[in-house]
């Protein structure tokens with residue numbers, strides 16, 4: 393037998409070790425531990441004591457620090473954009489909170505920040521290539537996709553979103569995104585015109601329909617000179633808050649359920665500067681979205697213009713008019729549960745002006761109104777894609793329960809939460825709500841309570857019904 397040099401022997405042993413680890417579905421590090429543990433048992437020597445602790449400071453190290461056994465694990469996919477520098481801060485903040493982070497960098501991301509800096513912060517090398525035999529044998533893209541509690545994509549570029557929406561898998565990031573069965577949180581970041589582009593909007597709608605959660609983008613100045621608009625990546629702390637909400641609730645009572653919620657008023661344009669609206673604050677719909685997310689649901693909140701803060705861990709689609717709201721709701725299907733809390737304007741101006749209507753001296757302008765689509769009724773009457781539980785509200789100023797029963801039948805939904813919105817009740821814009829839950833089984837009178845309490849009672853009620 394030809395003799396091997398020490399170098400050749402070393403290479404051969406490493407190859408065998410990787411193969412053995414891959415066959416056993418373990419990392420090389422785990423495989424070494426198992427071999428040494430076996431050796432220690434056989435020889436009585438404390439072989440494990442001889443393993444050097446991982447070198448925390450080096451970005452090149454291939455062993456990784458053992459996270460606490462109860463630590464949450466985030467797989468961070470860093471896309472190529474100027475916002476990539478913020479993902480370094482994001483890693484630091486995850487680690488401060490005891491979250492274990494692994495990082496994948498796309499080729500474009502490496503044009504903005506280096507694998508060295510990412511690796512140094514993460515505590516192990518950043519993964520970069522789909523066909524890198526070293527990391528494929530050590531971890532492999534399928535294990536990367538599965539061995540985490542949450543996948544965070546930050547920054548999520550237009551290109552990465554397009555790849556995800558279309559199921560591409562031609563690099564490590566997209567292959568992992570296709571292979572994962574975990575929740576995905578996207579923090580989009582791109583030029584405002586790219587964000588507004590129809591193709592990006594189509595891809596976003598598809599991703600939301602696929603159950604992906606988004607945080608941001610925010611409005612503001614862009615890196616490019618004289619560019620401003622919506623497209624800035626959410627700040628690291630906003631991404632952390634959204635991620636924590638998703639991580640905390642992974643085992644909640646509504647985990648795995650997709651919940652679609654409408655909230656707030658709609659604005660129906662009269663001309664580019666004036667509109668018809670109503671007094672809805674969005675408090676109730678937003679409180680329901682927060683409660684559903686806290687119960688672990690994948691929540692898509694479609695909101696008209698409101699001044700209440702965005703609930704955490706929820707995908708929010710902001711719309712203006714009833715027709716926009718219907719489009720957004722239809723794009724967000726399928727869903728398991730749909731809750732229509734928005735106070736949708738029943739009518740819009742048929743002949744809304746494209747320019748500001750001027751005073752001409754010839755008297756007030758004539759406006760004719762046409763009826764808006766009824767979003768609740770449209771979804772409740774769907775033949776396919778009808779959510780299994782469709783819930784509406786009934787805003788009434790008189791004969792609350794009687795009108796709600798008629799609405800339940802007319803709109804074809806499963807439950808109506810009826811409330812008195814007469815000015816004396818203070819419900820519109822106020823904090824207290826008195827609900828009567830009307831279903832085919834009868835009427836339940838709930839006590840007067842805060843909108844947050846109504847939201848959590850509704851989520852409990854839904855959880856009980858789904859459990860049945």
Ligand code: CTP
Pocket residue numbers: 654714732733734735736737738764765766767768769783784785786787788799
């Ligand atoms: N709704 C809707 N689309 C509309 C109007 C209402 O989705 N164009 C939904 C609301 O979100 C709510 C329910 O229908 O869940 C009832 O809304 P409400 O304003 O009480 O009833 P209307 O259908 O507008 O009937 P009316 O104004 O005659 O009481």
